[in-house]
Each structure stands twice: as C-alpha cells, then as structure tokens.
Amino acid sequence: xxxxxxxxxxxxxxxxxxxxxxxxxxxxxxxxxxxxxxxxxxxxxxxxxxxxxxxxxxxxxxxxxxxxxxxxxxxxxxxxxxxxxxxxxxxxxxxxxxxxxxxxxxxxxxxxxxxxxxxxxxxxxxxxxxxxxxxxxxxxxxxxxxxxxxxxxxxxxxxxxxxxxxxxxxxxxxxxxxxxxxxxxxxxxxxxxxxxxxxxxxxxxxxxxxxxxxxxxxxxxxxxxxxxxxxxxxxxxxxx
Numbered sequence: 001x002x003x004x005x006x007x008x009x010x011x012x013x014x015x016x017x018x019x020x021x022x023x024x025x026x027x028x029x030x031x032x033x034x035x036x037x038x039x040x041x042x043x044x045x046x047x048x049x050x051x052x053x054x055x056x057x058x059x060x061x062x063x064x065x066x067x068x069x070x071x072x073x074x075x076x077x078x079x080x081x082x083x084x085x086x087x088x089x090x091x092x093x094x095x096x097x098x099x100x101x102x103x104x105x106x107x108x109x110x111x112x113x114x115x116x117x118x119x120x121x122x123x124x125x126x127x128x129x130x131x132x133x134x135x136x137x138x139x140x141x142x143x144x145x146x147x148x149x150x151x152x153x154x155x156x157x158x159x160x161x162x163x164x165x166x167x168x169x170x171x172x173x174x175x176x177x178x179x180x181x182x183x184x185x186x187x188x189x190x191x192x193x194x195x196x197x198x199x200x201x202x203x204x205x206x207x208x209x210x211x212x213x214x215x216x217x218x219x220x221x222x223x224x225x226x227x228x229x230x231x232x233x234x235x236x237x238x239x240x
Contacts, residue, residue, distance in 0.1 A: 003029065004040050007047035017075040021091040023066055024079065030059040031126055056130075063138050071142040077151040080142060084135040084198065085158055086128065086191055099154050102162030102192060106169070109188035110179060128187035136194045140201050156199050156208065162192035163211040170218045180225040189225075193232045 003026050029041030038055040046052040049061045070076035078097050082089040085099055166189060169179060180186050196212050199205060212232060219229050 004044040004047075007044040015069050017070065017073050020066075020070070020075055020079060023062070024089055024091060027059060027062055030055045030062065031131070033126070060134060063134055064141075067138045067142055074149070074151075077142065077149065080135060080139050081151040081155045084132060084139050084191075084195055085155065086132065086188075097150060097154065099158050102158050103165045106162060106165050106185075106188050106192070109182070109184040110169070128184075129190050132187070132191045132194050136198045139198045152199070152202060155195060156203075156205060159192060159195045159199050160208055160211060163196060163208070163215055166192055166215050167211070167218060170215060170222045170224055173222050174219075174224045178223070178225075180228065186225065186228075189228055190231065193228060197232070 003022065006022065007026065026041055026044055029037050030045065032038055032041070042053060042055045042058045045058040045062050048065055049058065052058075053061055066076065067080075070079075079089045079091075081099070085102070086105065087100055090097070172179065174180050180189055193212075196208060200209060200212070216229055216232050
C-alpha cells in the first residue's frame with residue numbers, strides 16, 4: 001500500500017535513478033503470485049502510466065516507461081542486464097556489479113528434485129520465458145547499450161559461457177522427453193538464446209555468432225526442442 005500511495009500521490013516532473021529501487025519493487029508487485037498484490041501494483045502503476053492496466057500489461061508498460069526515462073543511465077543498464085539474465089537486481093549503490101555464472105543457472109535448472117517433499121517455489125506466477133522476452137526487448141530498444149560499457153561486456157561474457165554450456169548439453173540427444181522437456185531447463189535455455197540475440201543486435205561479436213550457429217547445428221542433430229531452434233533461427237534472420 002505504501003508503494004500505491006507513493007506513486008499515486010507523486011507529482012515529480014523529473015524522475016532520476018534514486019527512484020529505481022521503488023520502481024523495481026513496483027515491478028515485482030506486478031509479477032507477484034498473489035493476485036491482491038498484483039492488483040495493488042497495477043493501481044500504483046496507473047499513477048505513472050496514466051491509466052489502469054491489468055498487471056501483465058502494466059508490467060510491459062512499466063518496463064517500457066523505465067527504458068524511455070532511464071535508457072541512458074548506467075544504473076538502469078545494470079538493472080536491465082540483471083533482469084534479462086534472470087537475476088535479482090542489486091539496487092544498493094554500494095554493491096558492485098557482477099553476474100552469477102550462466103553455467104550455474106543452467107546446471108541448477110537441469111537438476112531433478114526427487115525428494116518426497118520438494119522445496120516450494122517462491123513465485124508460481126512468474127513466466128520465466130515471458131520475463132526474458134520482456135527484458136530482452138527493453139535491452140534491444142535501449143539506445144545507450146551500443147556494444148560497449150561494463151553491463152554490455154558482462155552480458156556478452158555471460159552469454160558466451162551459457163552457449164558453451166548449451167553446446168555441451170546438446171551432445172546428448174533431447175527429443176520429446178529429453179533435457180529441455182522440464183519447464184525450468186527450457187526457460188534457462190530460452191534465456192541464454194534470447195540474451196545471445198540481444199547482444200548480437202548491439203554489436204558484431206563473431207565469437208558469439210559462431211557459438212550460436214554451432215549450437216543450432218548441433219541442436220538439430222541432437223533433436224533439441226524445435227521451439228528453441230526456431231526462436232534462435234527466426235531471431236538471427238530478423239537481425240540480419
């Protein structure tokens with residue numbers, strides 16, 4: 001409710017990066033698994049977007065609004081990279097910018113929990129694929145990310161490592177019940193592929209393009225999920 005009061009009552013004409021923590025919290029409300037929290041978030045977002053939108057649409061609008069207002073700011077570029085890689089943004093000014101390795105994320109997603117009482121997920125509402133698509137679009141549309149700077153370099157390295165890991169996984173046949181059939185493994189693979197395409201839209205990275213092409217070639221032989229290969233192929237053709 002505090003966020004709702006803040007954004008509905010806020011009349012500041014100049015938004016700056018000190019508001020990013022509040023805006024990030026507002027976005028998290030819009031993707032919360034509690035429908036009441038999402039409704040409060042949508043009402044609060046109306047104070048920024050100018051109209052009430054259902055939570056998923058409001059989340060799209062809020063990301064676009066932040067990109068428009070903060071696209072040139074280093075803090076938001078870091079925020080984008082955290083979000084596109086599926087990691088929690090570090091909004092403390094004293095925190096250093098660093099990404100958890102892509103390999104860790106992929107291998108954790110591949111783990112099978114066969115315990116009697118599996119750990120309950122924190123947020124069952126989040127669609128990881130939709131999240132990656134939403135933030136990768138914001139990354140591609142952000143004018144300041146033109147193939148240089150710390151956030152771009154970190155994402156490029158993260159993505160290359162992720163593709164190298166996918167290459168190793170693709171040495172094993174996939175098929176209908178293979179390693180991409182698990183929703184978490186599938187989402188992690190989508191994240192690496194979309195990050196690859198996003199990075200390639202910002203710069204000519206021959207090594208990354210070569211890895212993506214090699215993964216698609218090996219993936220066809222290993223019967224990797226057709227949606228993944230189709231997504232990579234379509235995106236590469238669109239970029240070209």
